[in-house]
Amino acid sequence: MDYFSIYAVFGVNDPPQRLTRAKERECYSIAVPSAVQQVVVFSNGRWGKRTDVKVELTDPDKSPITLGNLTPDRKCISWECWEGNAGSSGLMLTASLEGDSPVNEEFDGMADPHFVLSKKESTPKFSGVPASVREAQGKRKRGREEDQETGSRGQENVCPNSYPSQKSTPQRKVRGSARSNHKQFFTHSNEQADPDVPQGHKVKGKQARASTQTVSLSTPSGRWGQTLCPIDPQTAILIGGQGSRMQFCKDPMWKLCTEDLSWVPAETLAEGPTPEGRIGHTATFDPESRRIFVFGGSKNKKWFNDVHILDTRSWRWTMVEAQGKVPPLAYHSCSLFRGELFVLGGVFPRPHPKPDGCSDCLYIFNPEMAIWYQPIVNGDRPAPRSGHSACVLQGKIFVFGGWDTPVCFNDMHVLDLGLMEFSPVKTNGAPPSPRSWHGCAVLSDSKFLVHGGYNGNNALEDAFIFDTASSSWTTVVNPHFSAVPRAGHSIITMANAYTEESMEDGEQKMGLETCPQTLFIFGGGDNEGSFFSDLTTLLIDEILN
Structure with a gap:
């Protein structure tokens, strides 16, 4: 299946939302919340033969506003409006493929392709960072790889020490304290490690x-x-x-x-x-x-x-x-x-x-x-x-x-x-x-x-x-x-x-x-x-x- 979709972020504090794709056509759309002054649009998935996706804001009573074009080399665009349509309602965000491209899209088993991503799947919120750069973490879905076994030997990049939750500031071990061998994440030659990540660390x-x-x-x-x-x-x-x-x-x-x-x-x-x-x-x-x-x-x-x-x-x-x-x-x-x-x-x-x-x-x-x-x-x-x-x-x-x-x-x-x-x-x-x-x-x-x-x-x-x-x-x-x-x-x-x-x-x-x-x-x-x-x-x- 050819997984490809378009997401939009409306404002700094909202999670990405997936645009609904028209049946049998590569035309995506979503209603824009009122009073939106900032929009970030990005693609996710395999582009395949697709070369250009035109993104517009449409208003039934006005001419469409072209935000830009998504391409395989430019997978994210942003738009800011501090006047004009900022306070209007009834706007639609549309993304349409320019040119022919056969597609067979997969919606991951979801009945409704229009949804709001959960926190687990969405781009992390970066406080103080403009929405136009938040796509850095979300434009390419780096999902789980095929091999995620823990503790096995003879495999590339395997971490024997996989923690299910984030850790806080690490505490230095006292010299001479026991160090169990199963906690080693550094291995050699085709067994390089996948370390776990703490959310915070600082040297006091x-x-x-x-x-x-x-x-x-x-x-x-x-x-x-x-x-x-x-x-x-x-x-x-x-x-x-x-x-x-x-x-x-x-x-x-x-x-x-x-x-x-x-x-x-x-x-x-x-x-x-x-x-x-x-x-x-x-x-x-x-x-x-x-x-x-x-x-x-x-x-x-x-x-x-x-x-x-x-x-x-x-x-x-x-x-x-x-x-x-x-x-x-x-x-x-x-x-x-x-x-x-x-x-x-x-x-x-x-x-x-x-x-x-x-x-x-x-x-x-x-x-x-x-x-x-x-x-x-x-x-x-x-x-x-x-x-x-x-x-x-x-x-x-x-x-x-x-x-x-x-x-x-x-x-x-x-x-x-x-x-x-x-x-x-x-x-x-x-x-x-x-x-x-x-x-x-x-x-x-x-x-x-x-x-x-x-x-x-x-x-x-x-x-x-x-x-x-x-x-x-x-x-x-x-x-x-x-x-x-x-x-x-x-x-x-x-x-x-x-x-x-x-x-x-x-x-x-x-x-x-x-x-x-x-x-x-x-x-x-x-x-x-x-x-x-x-x-x-x-x-x-x-x-x-």
Whole structure:
């Protein structure tokens, strides 16, 4: 059956309502409540051959008001009226297909196709967010997937710890307390987890120059396996992640404004086909082209090797039809160097010819040519792994940690991008314990941070700095890192804001040289059933000093 329907939201506080479809015709309609001044219309289901749906407000005594056209690339439109028909009654909202398209619509067994969605099915109400962006969570129905068994092994993305209800603020476990094995949500190789989502979490206590944003209805839902990608000193883009009840987040894309630490739903801000919900993918920003490259990841039994590009200047998604071959991968690393993407390691989908299920290969994507290729690499490459970290410093990619069942790593390898040669790094100082799904961020020209992660039994809470100049590890002591154990979280560094310098002609120029850098930590889970949507900020100078 071809499920396709049109919904409308009348005002900020009302749930979506489904338009009634005329029998044997693709013409939908619904009566508009009186005194409505704001309407949001969106589609739900498979478009198939449909290409254009015209949406109008009709009045028996007046000419119709055209609100716009729904298309496969523009599945939501909004209309506001502060005068004219705002107070009139008898208006009808109609949506009609322009052009022929055979349809066999399914109404999910409901006798009356005109109904109001229940709270369980409707888009969550975002207090203070305009109705025109609320469709970000409702335009694509991300329903339950086929495989939702709990506690089974050998299946992709299965969470042995599925909670039937939302949890409140997580409480840190006392060291030495019993941790039952059935509460582990992090598993490896084709068994990646579906964490449950708490509605709220915050780190208690006030610390100098540090702030924590608590969860509210205007922030992303709790998740892990997402990406947080900075695109300028004031903006970062959150993509994907896995949410409550083993479902992928229905709010998969957000924009973080670092000036006031506010979140804005962003799925409808960009045109074009958005990437399907996923975890274990990578999102890499190229500052020269101003584009975000999203690659790979997994969703239950579906694994990806597609490349989606978001142009942050035009705010449009495109999917690349690339030449060359790259296998479907999840929990790989992706590093940008001289305009090319270097993808290393990752988990293969199951079944796979390799018994370990992990990759030790390096693939390069050239965006200009839209081609994948494998370079000739010399030296001692890292063992196959996933959930590792990789960062670029001084023309080299430093690879740390990861997992390949049943081994968890804490070794360091470096890839010289000039020589294309791998070599192990002999480090000084006490290194981090073996871990995967940790957070990693570059702090300076010669230092990067490793925080948290998962060691096969527990989520971790410690933090370390690696100095590439001395090849030494240093333990970081900071209460915000050790507030709660977490893994599968995102860590990024950004400048606080642009600085303004006066010029003789009266104009302002922007500079980054004097901007203090800030570290942002978002999301993840503690392997005890709690998953976070908190946002913690720390000044990098305080971490390094």
